[in-house]
Amino acid sequence: MPHSSFSGSLTTPKVDVAIDTGNAFFNHTIDGFLKIGAVAATRAAAEEAYDAAKRGSISRHNFEHTLKKMCKEGAYWGTVAGIYVGMEYGVERVRGTRDWKNATIGGALTGAITGALISAAGHNNKDKVVVDAITGAAIATAAEFLNYLT
Template sequence: MPRSRFSGSLSTPKVEVMIDTGNPFLNLTVDGFLKIGTVAAARAVAEDAYDVLRKGNISRHKFEHSLKKMCKEGAYWGTVAGVYVGLEYGSERIRGTRDWKNAMIGGAMTGALVSAASNNNRDKIVIDAITGGAVATAAEFLNYLV
């Protein structure tokens, strides 16, 4: 039975956290969930902090709303990222090669899955699959440039 480990390191300006479940697919999926979920939660906090500073007051209700929004955004975008990373890794394993096509496949499948879970419009699902594939492919190409 695989052991679960938690390890992390903190060095400026990069924070790296890795959870070892003993399975590369699960490792990448959880890592994607944690990283993007944290970014989404931080964005929600920053947006609400700006709103509080602009209006000059905060209430218990606004604070609770902000906390719920932070958790909801983090969970949603973390899940989307986890699905994408898992599908990209699965594509890599099935195809036996590591290239930009895996990002395109993973992005398209993630876009279609997220869209299908939220609506039943077939045209919207296809458009979201195309968008997901295009965004993932563009991000992969940008990684090659940097």
């Protein structure tokens, strides 16, 4: 039976933007904001491009809607990521060790902070803050464990 194989390596492009504020905590926070914000904005653009392709046309209104959605999604996810990265870094500095527990605590703090902000803005109940903290901790811990597997 014929056999073929693929030999080579696949690498992802790496884009690094270095902003030095003179404070490591702020550097980490800004880096997380920019990287995840860019990913979220790109995802929103891809989603809107798909919708435009399905419609077969794009109007000025659709284009403006796409730009607004990209900015909103980029700012929202960038803010959450910036808070998470900053919290995880801060926990690492306070604890003096680098392990999965930093991700859990950082995720819980991020979930609580963002949950509190969203609940305050939306006048939701306070239980949502606890649920968001648990969700943030679970997601961050799972991501950290997956990171160790690869």
